[in-house]
Amino acid sequence: MSASTEPLALDAADAAASTTDGTTTDGTTTDGTTTDGTVTDAASTVARLNAAFATGRTRPVAWRKAQLRALRRLLVEQEAVFAAALWADLGKNATEAHTTEIGFTLNEIDHTLRHLDRWLRPRRVPVPLSLQPARARTVREPLGTVLIISPWNYPLQLALSPLVGALAAGNTAVVKPSELAPATSAALAEWLPRALDPRAVAVVEGGVPETTALLEQRFDHVFYTGNGTVGRIVMAAAARHLTPVTLELGGKSPAVVEPGTDLAAAARRIAWGKFMNAGQTCVAPDYVLAVGDTAPALERHLTEAIRAMYGADPAASPDYGRIVNERHFDRLSALLGDGRLVTGGDRDRATRYLAPTVLADVEPDAPVMREEIFGPVLPIVRVPDLDAAIAFITARDKPLALYAFTASARSKARLTAQTSSGALNFGVPNAHLAVPGLPFGGVGESGTGGYHGRHSLDTFSHTKAVLDKPLRADTLRLAYPPFTARKSGLLRRFL
Numbered sequence: 001m002s003a004s005t006e007p008l009a010l011d012a013a014d015a016a017a018s019t020t021d022g023t024t025t026d027g028t029t030t031d032g033t034t035t036d037g038t039v040t041d042a043a044s045t046v047a048r049l050n051a052a053f054a055t056g057r058t059r060p061v062a063w064r065k066a067q068l069r070a071l072r073r074l075l076v077e078q079e080a081v082f083a084a085a086l087w088a089d090l091g092k093n094a095t096e097a098h099t100t101e102i103g104f105t106l107n108e109i110d111h112t113l114r115h116l117d118r119w120l121r122p123r124r125v126p127v128p129l130s131l132q133p134a135r136a137r138t139v140r141e142p143l144g145t146v147l148i149i150s151p152w153n154y155p156l157q158l159a160l161s162p163l164v165g166a167l168a169a170g171n172t173a174v175v176k177p178s179e180l181a182p183a184t185s186a187a188l189a190e191w192l193p194r195a196l197d198p199r200a201v202a203v204v205e206g207g208v209p210e211t212t213a214l215l216e217q218r219f220d221h222v223f224y225t226g227n228g229t230v231g232r233i234v235m236a237a238a239a240r241h242l243t244p245v246t247l248e249l250g251g252k253s254p255a256v257v258e259p260g261t262d263l264a265a266a267a268r269r270i271a272w273g274k275f276m277n278a279g280q281t282c283v284a285p286d287y288v289l290a291v292g293d294t295a296p297a298l299e300r301h302l303t304e305a306i307r308a309m310y311g312a313d314p315a316a317s318p319d320y321g322r323i324v325n326e327r328h329f330d331r332l333s334a335l336l337g338d339g340r341l342v343t344g345g346d347r348d349r350a351t352r353y354l355a356p357t358v359l360a361d362v363e364p365d366a367p368v369m370r371e372e373i374f375g376p377v378l379p380i381v382r383v384p385d386l387d388a389a390i391a392f393i394t395a396r397d398k399p400l401a402l403y404a405f406t407a408s409a410r411s412k413a414r415l416t417a418q419t420s421s422g423a424l425n426f427g428v429p430n431a432h433l434a435v436p437g438l439p440f441g442g443v444g445e446s447g448t449g450g451y452h453g454r455h456s457l458d459t460f461s462h463t464k465a466v467l468d469k470p471l472r473a474d475t476l477r478l479a480y481p482p483f484t485a486r487k488s489g490l491l492r493r494f495l
């Protein structure tokens, strides 16, 4: 069934069905166990999407493009609704909401629409002489029904940009937004089924019980973004069904600063990457490794950069976000005692305001260096030289991103060859996400698998091997038993 023969718009019956099936009921427990009702809901949602996939409605390229265009239209027409939700959840400024969430997703859609035909084209593969005549190619096929579990920090982008890949690859999808960004979650639950094919896309709202119930179902792929503890739960649940997973996790992403680089410019870039979204960015520079004698100047330049971006009182800046909830506010407040306070430190629990904060002379084993900070606290750790910086990085979990500010080509080459991380950026943090041709993902503790652009298609498709060999002439006769001495000699020569 193609998009051209079936209207994609939601009729009243569809709307009712998708609301009933696509959202969870009350009566769930809060301790991680699931009530029968929740499991039944999850099972019926997945069954409904599986049935839609089986009809073949999601396979035509026309359907996929229609979904992407409909998503595009939704984001453009309802930008104010989503921006208001992001403001309510995270105090996210409308410009930042556009650049890092709504506009970001629009770019991902446009890039995908521009290249989808080419990405979906079967690829010819050479056939060895011993098997000729024959033709070999690879074709991409959709996986089926996929589950997308997203976190609260970029609650729109991290739900929708995987969805772009899932739909472009021809799958049906369940989107489970984070319950910790309730306004965005509600907006997605309200608008996605209206804009997209409700038979193919469901939004399930909720927290641990609802996600647990979903994870009991058999999906064809689970795409999870969040912390590594839950990542382990997701992977274990998926393993029961042999379901492949993508885990987009976090960790401590270092920013190495070498002498000889423009320290004022480096400080501005680091402050920008660190304090956007009040530091609640998975790829934000977590800490600075100040090489040699760079620390004192960096402290000064970081202080100036923060002031230039957010003013003397960042609490009054409309451009500075808030901590998502009190639990995270308390966790971050407890980290403020480490090292020497350079700037910031002000906080207000009632409004969950935590000033952009820089800590200097931080010991490598201080509490702030033992966990991902995920907030607006930037420790500076001094290291004598690049050898020490590389040793520091490689002694710890592989980061999601490694940033380096250096004028030395040799240092760049050494960091590239001698460290491992999801991404390696010179001169700019965070920006690799906005290059659609680059895969986005971690390695080791920072995650497994990647996406964005063509890489999303890789993630959400199976690349099927297709070999086509005519029955005549029967060039395989040589390989059939019985194996005479002559056949055996020829086989050894040709294979």
Ligand code: NAD
Residues within 6 Å of the ligand: 032, 149, 150, 151, 152, 153, 154, 158, 176, 177, 178, 179, 180, 206, 207, 208, 211, 212, 225, 226, 227, 228, 230, 233, 248, 249, 250, 251, 281, 282, 283, 372, 374, 400, 441, 442, 447
């Ligand atoms: P979160 O608390 O919103 O959790 C993420 C998702 O997991 C939510 O949808 C939530 O409902 C679900 N969940 C929570 N507990 C669960 C459980 N016991 N069983 C099943 N599902 C459960 O977000 P978070 O984990 O606090 O997000 C922050 C972390 O995510 C940080 O470590 C950050 O670095 C990482 N992150 C990574 C990326 C990336 O793209 N690599 C992006 C954003 C955040």
